Structure formats: C-alpha cells, structure tokens
Amino acid sequence: MSTPRGRHTVLIGDDQPMIRDIVREVLEAEPDLAVVAMAGDADEAIRLAERHRPAVAILDVRMPRGGGAHAAREIRRCSPLTRVMAFSAYGDSAVVEEMRLAGAAEYLVKGVPNVAIVAAVRRLAALG
Amino acid sequence: MALLADTEPCVRCCTMPEARHPEHELYDSEERFRLLVQSVVDYAIFMLDPGGRIVSWNAGAERIKGYAAHEIIGRHFSVFYPPDDIAADKPGTELELAVADGRLEDEGWRLRRDGTRFWANVVITALYDADGSLRGFGKVTRDMTERRSAERALDERGRLLSHLIRAQEAERQRIAWDVHDDTIQAMVAFGMRVQLIADRLPAEHAEAMSRLGDTVSATIDRLRDLTFRLHPPELDHSGLPEALSTYLAHVVAEAGLTWELRHDLRREPSPEIAITVYRICQEALTNVLKHARASSVTVSLSADDQGLLVGVADDGVGPSPDAPGRREHFGLIEMRERAELAGGWWSMEAAPGGGTIVRFWLPTPPSEASAERYLPR
Numbered sequence: 001m002s003t004p005r006g007r008h009t010v011l012i013g014d015d016q017p018m019i020r021d022i023v024r025e026v027l028e029a030e031p032d033l034a035v036v037a038m039a040g041d042a043d044e045a046i047r048l049a050e051r052h053r054p055a056v057a058i059l060d061v062r063m064p065r066g067g068g069a070h071a072a073r074e075i076r077r078c079s080p081l082t083r084v085m086a087f088s089a090y091g092d093s094a095v096v097e098e099m100r101l102a103g104a105a106e107y108l109v110k111g112v113p114n115v116a117i118v119a120a121v122r123r124l125a126a127l128g
Numbered sequence: 129m130a131l132l133a134d135t136e137p138c139v140r141c142c143t144m145p146e147a148r149h150p151e152h153e154l155y156d157s158e159e160r161f162r163l164l165v166q167s168v169v170d171y172a173i174f175m176l177d178p179g180g181r182i183v184s185w186n187a188g189a190e191r192i193k194g195y196a197a198h199e200i201i202g203r204h205f206s207v208f209y210p211p212d213d214i215a216a217d218k219p220g221t222e223l224e225l226a227v228a229d230g231r232l233e234d235e236g237w238r239l240r241r242d243g244t245r246f247w248a249n250v251v252i253t254a255l256y257d258a259d260g261s262l263r264g265f266g267k268v269t270r271d272m273t274e275r276r277s278a279e280r281a282l283d284e285r286g287r288l289l290s291h292l293i294r295a296q297e298a299e300r301q302r303i304a305w306d307v308h309d310d311t312i313q314a315m316v317a318f319g320m321r322v323q324l325i326a327d328r329l330p331a332e333h334a335e336a337m338s339r340l341g342d343t344v345s346a347t348i349d350r351l352r353d354l355t356f357r358l359h360p361p362e363l364d365h366s367g368l369p370e371a372l373s374t375y376l377a378h379v380v381a382e383a384g385l386t387w388e389l390r391h392d393l394r395r396e397p398s399p400e401i402a403i404t405v406y407r408i409c410q411e412a413l414t415n416v417l418k419h420a421r422a423s424s425v426t427v428s429l430s431a432d433d434q435g436l437l438v439g440v441a442d443d444g445v446g447p448s449p450d451a452p453g454r455r456e457h458f459g460l461i462e463m464r465e466r467a468e469l470a471g472g473w474w475s476m477e478a479a480p481g482g483g484t485i486v487r488f489w490l491p492t493p494p495s496e497a498s499a500e501r502y503l504p505r
Contacts, residue, residue: 018317019316022320025324062309089316090361092361092366094367095366110313110316111312111345111349114323
C-alpha cells in the first residue's frame with residue numbers, strides 16, 4: 001500500500017481532466033503522498049485499483065460507466081485494503097448516503113480547501 | 129315551489145290517511161316529489177331564505193358538501209365559499225343577480241365541511257310567492273371536479289401552457305447541470321491551483337494570492353446558488369421535502385427568518401408535481417421575504433389519496449388590502465396558473481393568527497409510476 005519510499009499511494013477517478021490534474025498536483029506536493037493512477041470513468045478506476053492496490057481511491061460521484069458508487073463498491077471488493085474517499089460537486093443527503101452505503105469512508109464536496117483534501121487522504125491512509 | 133322545503137311536515141297527509149280527495153292526491157304527489165329531491169345524491173338541492181340562510185338539505189348536499197342537515201340548516205350559505213370569494217362578497221352578489229335575472233349560474237371552487245375544495249356548477253333560482261314576494265332561493269349544486277380536470281387536460285391553451293412550462297423547466301435543468309458539471313468544476317480546479325501557488329509564494333505575495341483564492345471560493349458559492357435557483361439538485365436526488373428544506377435553510381434563514389417544514393409524505397410525487405410544488409413555494413416564500421415583514425414561516429405538505437395540500441404561512445403583516453403592484457401581481461397570477469394547470473387550486477388569504485397563508489392543492493394520480501417511488505429517509 002506504500003511505495004518503496006514509504007509514501008501513501010492514491011488513485012484519482014474523475015471524468016474532468018482539470019480536476020484530476022490539480023488533485024494530483026496538490027497531493028504530489030506532499031512528501032508522504034504519491035498518485036499512482038488516474039482514471040476518467042468508473043470501469044477504468046476499478047481496473048487500475050485492482051492493478052495498483054492504492055491506499056486511497058478518490059472518486060467523483062457522477063462518473064461515466066456506472067458512477068462513483070459502482071466504482072467504490074467494486075474497488076472495496078477487488079482491493080479490500082483500499083479506502084474510498086468521495087469527492088463530489090453535490091452535497092445533498094441522498095448522494096452522501098449512496099456513497100456511504102457503497103463503502104466510502106470520507107465525503108468531501110468540491111470547493112473545500114486543499115488542506116482538507118490532504119488531511120482526509122492522510123486520515124484514510126492511516127486506517128490502512 | 130314550497131314543496132322543496134322539507135322543514136314543514138306534511139300534516140294533512142298524516143291526519144287524513146284514508147281520504148283520497150283531489151287535494152290529498154296533490155299532497156301525495158308533493159310528498160313523493162319531496163322524497164325524490166331528498167334522496168337525489170348526484171345534486172345538492174336545497175333552499176335558502178331571502179337572507180341566504182339554509183332552510184332545507186338533501187342527501188346529495190350531504191354527500192357533496194359533507195354537512196349533515198342538522199349541522200347546516202340555519203347557517204348562511206356563504207360558508208361554502210372560499211375566503212377570497214367571501215372577501216369579494218360573491219355570495220351576496222350572486223343572490224342579487226338571481227333576484228335581478230330570476231336565476232344565476234356559476235362555476236367555481238367551493239368548500240366542503242373539512243375545508244377541501246371541489247369545482248362546483250351552481251344554479252341559484254329566486255323563488256316567489258303567488259303574490260310576487262320573494263320566498264327565498266332554490267340552489268342546485270353539482271360536483272364537477274372530475275369533469276373539470278378532464279376538460280382542462282384537453283384544453284388547447286392549457287396544453288400549450290403546460291408544454292411551455294415543461295420546456296422552461298427542462299431548459300433550466302439543462303443550464304443548471306451545465307453550470308454544475310462544467311463551469312463550477314473549472315472554477316474548483318482554478319481555486320485549487322490558486323491555493324497551490326499561494327502555498328509556494330513568499331509571504332508578501334501569498335497574501336494577495338490567498339485573497340484571490342477567497343474570491344474564487346465566493347464565485348463558486350454564487351454559481352452553486354445560481355444552479356440551486358435554476359433547478360435544485362436535491363429535487364432530482366433526494367426528493368421534494370429535502371429540496372424545500374434546503375431552500376428554506378439557504379434563502380429564508382439567510383434573510384433572518386425562522387422556518388419550519390412539516391410533511392407527512394410517504395412517497396415522492398411525480399417530477400412534474402414536485403417541480404410545481406417547489407416553484408409555487410419558491411414564489412410564495414419570495415413574497416414573504418419581500419412584503420410580509422414576517423419573523424417566521426411554516427411550510428406544510430400533507431398528502432391524501434387524491435392529492436397534495438401545501439400551505440405557506442407567515443406571521444407578518446397579512447395580505448395587502450391595496451391593489452398589488454405589477455410585479456407582485458404577476459407572481460400571484462403565476463402561482464395560481466401553475467396550480468390550475470396541474471388540475472388543482474390556489475388561494476392566498478389572511479392567516480387566522482395574523483400574517484398570510486398561501487394554500488394550494490394539486491392532484492397526484494395514484495396510477496403514475498413515479499408516485500410509487502418511496503422517499504429516501
């Protein structure tokens with residue numbers, strides 16, 4: 001779950017390239033975090049999670065090919081030690097509940113400060 | 129026409145049971161006619177005295193209006209009219225017109241005993257003695273609610289208007305989704321990048337960059353507010369009660385009012401009914417914030433087998449007795465129009481404890497597939 005240099009590994013799944021890129025840059029700026037995979041849809045996120053077994057998977061909720069809930073459920077099944085963090089533009093209760101039931105341990109609404117994203121990833125990685 | 133009055137017992141029939149005089153035949157026939165009128169259930173047939181007080185009642189009246197004879201005889205017939213009609217003295221005007229023209233026919237909303245409404249066809253006939261003095265009025269009322277709904281559903285103008293409203297809602301939803309899924313995401317990425325740069329800059333520049341970051345955050349909030357006003361995402365994901373409580377928490381609470389949402393919905397209404405309820409509440413709450421000078425507002429949703437009754441009540445200054453301004457006037461027309469297009473009714477009146485209450489009812493056909501979807505808890 002960690003790279004040889006002891007960094008926590010992260011997968012980013014979001015259909016918006018702008019969001020994928022900036023989340024990667026924010027996380028890579030931290031000495032203890034490494035982004036090992038980036039996916040543009042749910043199927044790709046599942047496939048890459050199975051291959052890389054990241055410590056944390058950051059998943060958008062509205063992703064093509066099944067959405068974040070489907071991806072979270074499958075990732076928890078094929079890589080049980082991977083912790084899932086939902087990162088969504090929506091914050092209403094039905095969506096939060098849907099992701100919680102799918103196995104997401106954290107739910108962040110897009111627009112939170114970068115430090116909150118980094119802190120949530122560290123919290124989840126510490127669980128692993 | 130006195131035969132319609134069932135308050136006078138047919139004394140002569142009872143005291144002369146065996147007599148078969150022509151006069152008795154007449155009373156026999158009157159008795160049969162009285163029984164006929166009394167037992168008709170499809171029409172409310174009753175009499176008013178010249179002042180408008182109810183003096184007779186039949187089975188149809190009890191069925192349609194919900195009052196038993198002993199509860200209603202002696203009361204003024206204005207009890208059947210909605211408050212806005214009473215404020216305009218519609219009952220009094222209708223009697224005057226019946227006297228002037230001999231009869232009056234009207235269609236409109238009337239109230240049942242339990243406060244619910246039905247669409248009534250009403251005929252009021254002035255009744256005169258042989259010497260020409262006014263004895264009272266005969267009143268025949270039919271419940272036309274179902275026929276009206278069917279007619280309105282087929283009405284060309286109604287079809288066009290509901291098509292326009294549907295198109296408008298679809299367009300608003302599309303714009304809201306575009307802003308949400310594209311513009312806001314771009315602003316989020318922009319904001320994150322600004323923060324990242326601020327973290328790497330020396331302190332004197334970081335401060336300016338951090339202020340830029342704050343501006344981006346504020347812009348994201350504004351865009352979210354825009355999408356929320358265009359089409360609340362909660363309506364698609366979480367249902368009507370949550371969409372309304374989010375609106376109350378955002379807009380009403382931010383204006384400094386306390387609010388309450390009460391509902392007993394067991395299932396989500398169809399998307400079309402949900403957006404209609406939401407839009408009328410939105411307009412009613414906008415009026416509360418602009419004109420009512422209220423400190424609290426209560427929104428209530430209650431369901432029955434046929435429909436959804438909604439109330440928006442405030443504790444402000446009450447409805448303005450003056451002619452409303454043009455903007456407000458259009459808002460009121462729009463609320464009424466939306467409710468009536470959906471086959472329901474809408475009213476605005478002074479609340480019993482002060483303030484204003486907007487009430488409306490929309491039919492929710494049980495056959496609609498989407499009506500079977502249970503609300504998430």
